[in-house]
Amino acid sequence: xxxxxxxxxxxxxxxxxVVVLGGGQVAQRRLPALIAAGADIVLVxxxxxxxxxxxxxxxxxxxVRRGYEDGDLAAAWYALIATSDPAANTAASAEAERHRVWxxxxxxxxxxxxxxxxxxxxxxxxxxxLTTHARGRDPRHTAAIRDAVVEGLRDGTLxxxxxxxxxxxxxxxxxxxxxxxxxxxxxxxxxxxxDVVIADRLGPRDLLAELPPHVEVIDAAKIPYGRxxxxxxxxxxxxxxxxxxxxxxxxxxxxxFVFGRGxxxxxxxxEAGIPCTVVPGISSSISVPGAAGIPVTHRGVAxxxxxxxxxxxxxxxxxxxDWPSLAKLTGTLVVLMGVDKIGKIAETLxxxxxxxxxxxxxxQEGTTAAQRRVDxxxxxxxxxxxxxxxxxxxxxxxxxxxxxGPAPSA
Ligand SMILES: C[S@@+](CC[C@H](N)C(=O)[O-])C[C@H]1O[C@@H](n2cnc3c(N)ncnc32)[C@H](O)[C@@H]1O
Numbered sequence: 001x002x003x004x005x006x007x008x009x010x011x012x013x014x015x016x017x018v019v020v021l022g023g024g025q026v027a028q029r030r031l032p033a034l035i036a037a038g039a040d041i042v043l044v045x046x047x048x049x050x051x052x053x054x055x056x057x058x059x060x061x062x063x064v065r066r067g068y069e070d071g072d073l074a075a076a077w078y079a080l081i082a083t084s085d086p087a088a089n090t091a092a093s094a095e096a097e098r099h100r101v102w103x104x105x106x107x108x109x110x111x112x113x114x115x116x117x118x119x120x121x122x123x124x125x126x127x128x129x130l131t132t133h134a135r136g137r138d139p140r141h142t143a144a145i146r147d148a149v150v151e152g153l154r155d156g157t158l159x160x161x162x163x164x165x166x167x168x169x170x171x172x173x174x175x176x177x178x179x180x181x182x183x184x185x186x187x188x189x190x191x192x193x194x195d196v197v198i199a200d201r202l203g204p205r206d207l208l209a210e211l212p213p214h215v216e217v218i219d220a221a222k223i224p225y226g227r228x229x230x231x232x233x234x235x236x237x238x239x240x241x242x243x244x245x246x247x248x249x250x251x252x253x254x255x256x257f258v259f260g261r262g263x264x265x266x267x268x269x270x271e272a273g274i275p276c277t278v279v280p281g282i283s284s285s286i287s288v289p290g291a292a293g294i295p296v297t298h299r300g301v302a303x304x305x306x307x308x309x310x311x312x313x314x315x316x317x318x319x320x321x322d323w324p325s326l327a328k329l330t331g332t333l334v335v336l337m338g339v340d341k342i343g344k345i346a347e348t349l350x351x352x353x354x355x356x357x358x359x360x361x362x363x364q365e366g367t368t369a370a371q372r373r374v375d376x377x378x379x380x381x382x383x384x385x386x387x388x389x390x391x392x393x394x395x396x397x398x399x400x401x402x403x404x405g406p407a408p409s410a
Contacts, residue, residue: 005132014038019076021068022083023048026106035060044072068092073101082106118142120150154185156192169274170238170248174255174281175203177288179367187279195246202253235268242274255283259309285334288366288395292373293405296332302401304331310338314348327352332399339392343382350378359402364394
């Protein structure tokens with residue numbers, strides 16, 4: 001039997017009886033996929049691991065608490081034989097053969113009539129990797145091949161050109177704070193499928209260099225806007241490229257909906273009748289402080305954090321921020337786009353009750369090779385920003401959380 005290669009097949013087990021013999025680690029590993037396949041699972045075993053027992057308690061499997069007995073496999077479509085008793089395993093596989101039930105054996109692949117492949121899933125496809133012959137079985141090798149294929153499909157480094165399912169219209173992708181590893185798996189895959197990418201200055205720009213040459217990369221800041229506002233020009237560019245039937249990715253820094261004007265783009269696309277997928281991103285407001293060793297909350301220190309735009313000064317009539325109320329909060333304030341206005345912001349917070357000694361950290365170009373952290377207090381921050389020449393983009397963190405981590409090394 002082992003001389004011939006295995007014949008791969010996908011079993012549709014929904015509602016069909018599957019018998020599992022043995023409730024140990026092998027069963028624990030295999031049961032979730034059988035449950036997901038909708039199988040009617042009967043576990044025969046005097047004992048079971050705590051996880052297997054939990055599956056029985058949850059009604060996902062029926063547990064018969066005894067050892068294997070002849071006849072257990074009679075009504076099964078498929079069997080997993082994994083007891084710790086070799087004699088029981090041999091007897092059970094003989095019974096499976098008699099009843100023509102395909103069976104996997106954890107202790108002896110040679111005697112099994114079926115093998116479990118190493119499996120993984122990516123966007124509606126199951127990747128299953130089998131060893132060709134029992135003798136050459138190397139589970140780590142099959143698992144490594146499975147991982148390489150699934151990871152490649154997920155992150156877009158492996159593209160199946162003839163069968164790829166492209167998401168129609170525009171994908172609004174949050175690219176994360178800058179480190180190319182901090183985009184989501186979905187964002188990366190959509191980027192790999194794009195014909196046109198319209199990118200912001202902030203975000204994972206290194207990823208753009210990896211795109212194949214046919215992909216048109218447009219710098220959003222350089223789209224000419226003539227009689228339009230810059231944002232309108234970007235909206236128009238998204239609509240125009242999508243109307244040409246191209247797969248368009250709008251790559252934004254952080255999360256599209258955190259001071260990202262993402263919803264304006266969603267609205268413009270909806271008005272033009274163009275389908276739009278939104279892919280959330282890791283916002284700099286949380287990740288950049290974290291990358292510099294600052295948690296935005298900490299037990300016993302801060303039970304809230306507030307993310308505020310500092311792009312207009314507190315005394316500017318266009319400001320929608322209630323700075324006096326923010327001054328009265330005890331938790332963390334995270335200010336984005338605030339480097340230029342930090343002097344006025346600090347002054348206002350102190351004027352309305354925050355202690356001048358409140359710690360402040362500015363994290364410039366967080367998560368990139370150029371990341372830099374500068375520490376100050378509300379009293380000193382304006383001068384520190386000048387003296388240290390802190391430049392945007394920077395996230396400013398105000399509050400006691402700045403001091404809870406180990407002292408910054410730079
Ligand atoms: C227009 S907002 C966009 C925020 C973005 N949507 C997000 O969720 O991170 C731009 C501001 O985000 C902050 N920012 C974004 N990326 C940053 C990074 N890598 N390092 C420091 N600040 C960053 C800066 O305050 C910058 O001025």
